[in-house]
Amino acid sequence: MWSDNRTRKTFAIIVCLLVVGIVSFGSVIGSRIANAATTSPSHSHSASSTNVVTTNASTNVVRMSGSTDVITANASTFRVTSIDMYVTPSTTSLWRCGSYIQVTYNAVFHVVSGPNGGTIVFSYTTNNGRSQTMEKLTILPGQHLSNFTFTWQGSLPGDHTYPAPGGVLVTSPNTLRSQMVLPAGKCR
The missing domain is CATH 1.20.5 (Single alpha-helices involved in coiled-coils or other helix-helix interfaces)
Structure with missing residues (x-):
C-alpha cells in the first residue's frame, strides 16, 4: 500500500x-x-463623575447613587474574623506576693487575607485598657492566622492588682475587640 x-x-x-x-x-x-x-455583558456600571460608588465588603454588594445594587462575585476582602487570647502562666497562686514574674499574653488573629493580604493595625493592653500600645502585623495573601505575643513583668503586689487583664483591639482593616485574659488565682 x-x-x-x-x-x-x-x-x-x-x-x-x-x-x-x-x-x-x-x-x-x-x-x-x-x-x-x-x-x-457584565454586571458593572460605568459611574459618571456625579455618581458615588461604595462597596460593602461583608455582603459583596456595590451601591451606586441613583442606581440599583450590583452584586459582585469573588470579592473577598482582607479582614480579621476573630481573635483567640491565651495567657501564660495560667495561674499566679504558685508564687508568693512580691515575687517577680513575667506574664505572656498571646493573641492569635484569624483573618481572611483576600487576594492581596494587608496590614492589621491594633493596640494591646496589659492593664485592662488603662494604657495601650499600637502595633501592626503584615498578612500575606493566603495566610489565615497570625500570632502576636506581648508581656507584663513585675513583682506580684499583695493587693492582687497585677497582672491585670490583657487583650487587643483591632482598628484596621475592621474593628474587633478580643476577650481580656489574665492568670487565675492570687499570689500567697
Whole structure:
C-alpha cells in the first residue's frame, strides 16, 4: 500500500495541511472566545463623575447613587474574623506576693487575607485598657492566622492588682475587640 512514493508524499501533504488547518482553526476559535469574553455583558456600571460608588465588603454588594445594587462575585476582602487570647502562666497562686514574674499574653488573629493580604493595625493592653500600645502585623495573601505575643513583668503586689487583664483591639482593616485574659488565682 505505501510502496508508491507518490502516495507517501500526498499523504504527508494532506497530514501537514490538516495540522496547519487545525492550528489555524483553533487560534481563530480561541480569539473569538476571548473576544466574546471581553465583550459579553457584565454586571458593572460605568459611574459618571456625579455618581458615588461604595462597596460593602461583608455582603459583596456595590451601591451606586441613583442606581440599583450590583452584586459582585469573588470579592473577598482582607479582614480579621476573630481573635483567640491565651495567657501564660495560667495561674499566679504558685508564687508568693512580691515575687517577680513575667506574664505572656498571646493573641492569635484569624483573618481572611483576600487576594492581596494587608496590614492589621491594633493596640494591646496589659492593664485592662488603662494604657495601650499600637502595633501592626503584615498578612500575606493566603495566610489565615497570625500570632502576636506581648508581656507584663513585675513583682506580684499583695493587693492582687497585677497582672491585670490583657487583650487587643483591632482598628484596621475592621474593628474587633478580643476577650481580656489574665492568670487565675492570687499570689500567697
